[in-house]
Amino acid sequence: MGSETADPETAPPPGPRPRPGGRTARTRRQVLDAVLAELGEHGYDGLTVEAVATRAGVHRTTVYRRWRDVGGLLADVLDAAGADDWGPPDTGSLEDDLTGLNEEIHDALTARPPVVPALIAASFRSPQAAEAQRRLWDDRYARCEVVIERALARGDLPAGTEARPLLVAATAPLYHQLLLLGAAPDPQLARRAARATALAAAAGAFTGQPAADT
């Protein structure tokens, strides 16, 4: 895995690459930028290989050969998006950390042009892109686990509280409301979901061993 992630800037994603020349990297950059631009303008439906190639200034054949289809393009974009140094907020309070996290999600899902929703929606069209999307989310949630660890260290959460279910419970309403239910942007949504989850967590809702309710 060491030499695999050597340089995120010049590493071509698919297949063997015996020649990481300057042109290859340049072409990739142009194509991936074109994908994001097309996604923002025409949405999930309008993402055609033809338009991407034209905007990128390359030939259709090149795109088909290197990425095979639209799913390959999206998977590459998603993998590139995950290669950053993002980290969750650190405010000293679980509810505030979750609120900040949710506000980022809220902004991403309601930004114009709607690139993120288009990316998520388009991922349904390709198993390959869906896999990449899943990897990205899994990585993001893993980075967020430190938020729960800090809260545990402060004694704000009962011992045995599991990070993943808590994080999913806190963030899921954002995706559900804005992505699936098509609700209008709501500035209070982020805090409400964060507060509800923090309350439930403090009450022991996310401990592996339930507090015996029968």
Next chain:
Amino acid sequence: MGSETADPETAPPPGPRPRPGGRTARTRRQVLDAVLAELGEHGYDGLTVEAVATRAGVHRTTVYRRWRDVGGLLADVLDAAGADDWGPPDTGSLEDDLTGLNEEIHDALTARPPVVPALIAASFRSPQAAEAQRRLWDDRYARCEVVIERALARGDLPAGTEARPLLVAATAPLYHQLLLLGAAPDPQLARRAARATALAAAAGAFTGQPAADT
């Protein structure tokens, strides 16, 4: 609205229908059944008008004329799916009601063939289908509000608790885990989400006026 929803059995969905003859209704039934079957077999991608028409035993042109495109087909299927007498469980306990509701969602999202996930995913491809999906969910959540009303009447929830945010918080983790994150079916998921939400609700997390926490 009265004559609009006269008979869900023989009512053709799109446009004017000066002749609700037996053949028209029969064709619609065959086509809608074919859509569900194709959706289950080939998923969101494999849903072509060609295959639907062939399976339904009608000509492609007929499908194109009456439903225009795949989005129209899905919208009609979704509208037909909402015309039932479904209601939420009534167990006498908020947590158990929510758990039962979540178990239905869990089963729907993990059933084989995966018709419901395919239907939701495919709705991203068409604004018309997305609108129909949104209507269906809105109707379902409206029917579920009685669960919160009963809990309020029992005194299990603080006054001012809002039904919609509570229901969304309870059900969103199911959709998020099973649909977006692609997690494996988990029998405990339904109850865990229901319990967390019930705990948060009892603590006043879903009242319009927050309980003053600063």
Next chain:
DNA sequence: CCACTAGTGCGACAACTGATGCATTAGGAT
């Protein structure tokens, strides 16, 4: 500077999608 070859551009081609005009069938009314 020169040879080698991965990567790209280019054109043509097959397959598929969706649209249109006309003939035929079948439901509804006199």
Next chain:
DNA sequence: ATCCTAATGCATCAGTTGTCGCACTAGTGG
């Protein structure tokens, strides 16, 4: 029973999508 017409079947056609063979450009190493 018979006519009227909405709904369907049928053949055809234009536009688009994805593939293939060939020639050329541009990194890479000598």
